[in-house]
Amino acid sequence: MRDLTGDTITEAVISTMRDTKDPRLATIMESLVRHLHSFVREVGLTEEEWARGVDYLTRTGQTCTPTRQEFILLSDVLGVTMLVDALSNRRPAGATENSVLGPFFREDRPQQADASDISGGLPGTPLFFEGRVVDRGGAPVAGAAVDVWHSDGEGHYDVDVPGRVDPAMRALLRTDETGHFAFRSIRPASYPIPGDGPVGEYMAATGRSLMRPAHVHLLIEAPGHQRVTTMLFPSDDPHLDTDPVFGVKESLVASYDSYAADAGPCRGLTDEPYTLLRHTFVLEPRPED
Numbered sequence: 001m002r003d004l005t006g007d008t009i010t011e012a013v014i015s016t017m018r019d020t021k022d023p024r025l026a027t028i029m030e031s032l033v034r035h036l037h038s039f040v041r042e043v044g045l046t047e048e049e050w051a052r053g054v055d056y057l058t059r060t061g062q063t064c065t066p067t068r069q070e071f072i073l074l075s076d077v078l079g080v081t082m083l084v085d086a087l088s089n090r091r092p093a094g095a096t097e098n099s100v101l102g103p104f105f106r107e108d109r110p111q112q113a114d115a116s117d118i119s120g121g122l123p124g125t126p127l128f129f130e131g132r133v134v135d136r137g138g139a140p141v142a143g144a145a146v147d148v149w150h151s152d153g154e155g156h157y158d159v160d161v162p163g164r165v166d167p168a169m170r171a172l173l174r175t176d177e178t179g180h181f182a183f184r185s186i187r188p189a190s191y192p193i194p195g196d197g198p199v200g201e202y203m204a205a206t207g208r209s210l211m212r213p214a215h216v217h218l219l220i221e222a223p224g225h226q227r228v229t230t231m232l233f234p235s236d237d238p239h240l241d242t243d244p245v246f247g248v249k250e251s252l253v254a255s256y257d258s259y260a261a262d263a264g265p266c267r268g269l270t271d272e273p274y275t276l277l278r279h280t281f282v283l284e285p286r287p288e289d
């Protein structure tokens with residue numbers, strides 16, 4: 001293996017991995033080398049550009065902390081996260097689709113009783129959420145674990161609210177025997193993904209918006225069913241078609257209905273104008289069941 005040229009180096013590198021024991025790793029690494037080399041050839045990568053790329057990836061790693069994952073964010077904004085999800089979770093029409101989990105899920109969320117106020121006392125437009133979880137045939141799924149979490153009216157999660165330590169705007173709920181669950185909180189707002197790191201540089205250089213459309217995150221688990229990691233977006237949000245992480249699906253765009261305090265299904269429950277969000281989630285059976 002000497003005197004390699006631009007024409008022979010790809011096969012030479014692949015040949016060095018001949019003894020890879022794990023067949024899946026062998027497949028992935030061969031393909032990775034082929035695509036990486038093709039990319040370098042296709043754009044005619046210069047030495048200076050190669051060095052900038054190495055510096056960029058180095059800084060992406062250096063930006064990661066226990067509470068910030070710049071590499072996952074990079075995967076998100078390049079569409080890789082949603083592509084992997086699309087390949088892993090093919091669901092028939094009608095089943096609730098997945099979206100990104102995002103960085104704000106917390107294990108230490110409180111378990112709350114049905115119809116609880118999960119806002120943690122934070123100010124905002126009251127949001128009433130009425131959900132229902134059913135199986136493919138429309139039968140209620142009782143006892144499903146439903147995690148919900150969302151931002152406040154300024155786009156901050158509890159971890160970003162100054163001085164806030166206790167979880168807020170998040171809870172673990174359970175569906176009742178009719179598949180229903182409900183909670184009260186405050187209406188979330190759109191917010192920017194972090195723009196002060198390498199991902200922000202890329203977004204600025206390519207003229208892309210950092211703003212995610214507003215959403216409520218949900219993670220639904222029930223025995224015998226596929227786990228659903230999803231979110232619901234308001235249909236009137238101006239950022240639906242420019243979501244930087246490509247998480248919006250038509251089936252996840254929901255009607256966040258606004259009512260005066262003395263009108264609508266939740267009149268009497270609040271003395272302020274409020275938002276009502278109702279949604280039915282359809283779970284698919286787990287393939288192995």
Ligand SMILES: [Fe+2]
Binds near residue numbers: 102104215217
């Ligand atoms: Fe989010």
